[in-house]
Structure formats: structure tokens, C-alpha cells
Amino acid sequence: MSPRRKVAVDKEKIILAAVELADGRGFEEVTLANLAKALSIKPPSLYNHIDGLPGVKKELAIYGINELYNALERAIETQREHEPILALSFAYADFAGRRPGIYEATFNAPDPADRDVQAAGSKIVSLVLDSISSYSLGEKEALHAVRGLRSMIHGFCSLEQKGGFGLNLDVNESLAFMVATFLDGLTSKK
Amino acid sequence: MSPRRKVAVDKEKIILAAVELADGRGFEEVTLANLAKALSIKPPSLYNHIDGLPGVKKELAIYGINELYNALERAIETQREHEPILALSFAYADFAGRRPGIYEATFNAPDPADRDVQAAGSKIVSLVLDSISSYSLGEKEALHAVRGLRSMIHGFCSLEQKGGFGLNLDVNESLAFMVATFLDGLTSKK
């Protein structure tokens, strides 16, 4: 059998393996047993590097939020010509669709109020706040609008993933309709 | 010890116990072990009446969707004077807040495409379609609008429950803002 190397894994490698597990087999397959198997060690050894399964899920959540942030940022940079909020919305939905396991991790941190998790999330809030600035809303209204957008798109992706939309009606069209309608409302609010 | 009664439980009693467990201790506490304890039988005995844990979760989902439907219906009947969609939205959020365990069950059926689950859900869709009829949208647009409303409110409640809103900004205000803005958009769309 393979020798017992003193340093076989570290926190980075565990998170990477968790990412691959989430991407390849889904969020619910991110278990210490599966991680250990992927890293060729025994489950208890993981505790030398990370704080159990909750530790893994926290790190995975932060990773996912950062990845989502990157995807959103790219989307804004790319198509500067169109309405940035629409671009943002589609990029968000695209991310959730492409990487469902990681997306699920983003809102399943063991403690959502955790400092690091909140910090990662607030970057996204800032990004959306920037994109919404052209609507010249008041401070409070802008925050309400960001919450609204986040709720809409998260709800949409979450329902879509769970197969909640029974009807045979194009989902991309639904997303565009929803966001555009909300933005119309924001405009008329002025 | 108590005698081994031939008929101690039935499907109804199991579902009722599951409801109490979800309401009292949360959705994740709905386990066969806890159900068996609550009913004073052993876990395997539950299989005489229901199809394992998936069976319990399916029934709980249907129960929850029906309860949600009832709450929404009551809300519409009660305040006929105001905008029914706003009343619906608050009733939805109120339900999710009052019975988080049951609400969670509504979108965690083992198979969301299940006939019975879909049937229960479609009643809610009809209810919302009725309430939105005053906006005189086309057939497709009306369906998009219902999807949008559902996504918004579900996303909102889900994020609120998970503690996703870090900021200290009134959440009811956010909900009202979001729905009102969407409805404004629907109006201006005409």
C-alpha cells in the first residue's frame, strides 16, 4: 500500500476536492467520507486541517460566493452597452445553472451570519448597488431594490433548480420578464 | 411496558406527528427515528404505513402547500379592499415566518415533479392568476408574472430565513417595496 506520508493534504486541497465533489456529484455528496476517499486518507485525518463538515461547508460557501462575484463582475465588464442589471441577472442564473452544487453551497453555510461569509456576500451587494446607481434612488430605496433583485433572482434559480416550474413556458423569457418589469417599476417610481 | 397494540398508528397519525415535529423542532428534525419516538413505536414499523422518509417528506410537502394555499385564500377573502397581490405577498411571508419548518417542507419534496405535489401547487398558481387578472395581461405574460411573483416572494422568504439579509433595514418594507415596484412595472407595461 502507499506509504503514510506526513503531509498529504492541507486545507487548500480539501476545499478543492470539495469543489470538485460539489461540481461533479452535487452539494449533498460533499461529505467527509467522500472527501477522504478523494484525498486517499481516512475521514478523521481531515480534522487536522479543517473544522469538520461545518468547516468544509463554510469554506465552500465562501468559495462559491467569490466565484459568483467573479462571474457577475465579468458580465458587467463584458457588455457595457446594455442594461447592466439584466446582464447581471442572466449571469447569475447562468452561474446557478452551470454550477448547481456550488450555487447551493453559497446559501448553505452552517452560520450565514459568519463574518467571512457576510464579507464575501457584501461584495456582491456593492456590485449590484453600483449597477443600480443609474436609477438614482435614495439610499434606503437603493438597498431595498438590491434586496428585491437578489430575492427575485435567487428565488427564480432556486425554484428552477428544484423543478418548481411545472409549466412548459420558456424560463429565460420568464427571467427577463421579471427583471425588466421590476426595472420598469423602478423607473416609473422616479 | 405498554402492550404491543396491533393498531397503534396509521398514515394520518404519522403525518400529524411529522407536522408537529416540523413546527416544533424544524424540518431537519423530521426523521423516522423522531417520528417513531413520538408515536411510541420502532422506526421499522413506520414502513407498514408509509414509504420511508421520502414518503413522509412527500406527504409533508403536500400538507404544507395546502396550508399555504389556505392562508393565501383567507388573506384574499379578508381584505378585499386593497391590492390583492400585496395581501397575498404578506400572507405568504407571514406563513413562512410563522411556520418555517412547514414552509421548508413545501419545496423539499423528494420528487417535485410528483403528480400530487404538482396538483397542490397548481392551486396556488390559479389563485395568483385570479388575483392578477385585473392587470389584464396576455396569457403568456400573466404566467410570466405569476412566476415572477412566486420567485420574488419565495426568494425573499428563503433569504430572510437563512439570515441572508445582513443589513439593518426593515424587511417588511423591503418586501412591500419589491412587490409594489413589480406591480408598478406591470402597470406601465400595458
Add this chain to the structure above:
DNA sequence: TGGCTTAAACTAATGCCATTAGTTATTATT
């Protein structure tokens, strides 16, 4: 009444899982 059938309980076992305690062995340091 007495025996038979049905079915709802049971026990026992399997195989997952996370986690903790305590041990071994490798690597680095003194």
C-alpha cells in the same frame, strides 16, 4: 369456540454517516 389469515408491531442486522479519543510514525528542529 377454535383455528386461520392478515397485518402491524417487533428484533436483528447492514451500511451509511460524523465525530472523538488515543496511538503511531514521519518530519523537522535542536
Add this chain to the structure above:
DNA sequence: AATAATAACTAATGGCATTAGTTTAAGCCA
């Protein structure tokens, strides 16, 4: 070369769902 630190390990515990096979209570029918 001895020692300290640490990353693996094994063993054990306790939780969970689930299946197979067994007992026994209840109802029915001759």
C-alpha cells in the same frame, strides 16, 4: 542523535435509514 510537533492512523461511539425475517394481536369464518 534525541526530541518535539504534527499528520496520519485505528478503534470506538452514536446517529441515521433501511431490509429481512419473526412474533403476535385482531378479526373472521367455519
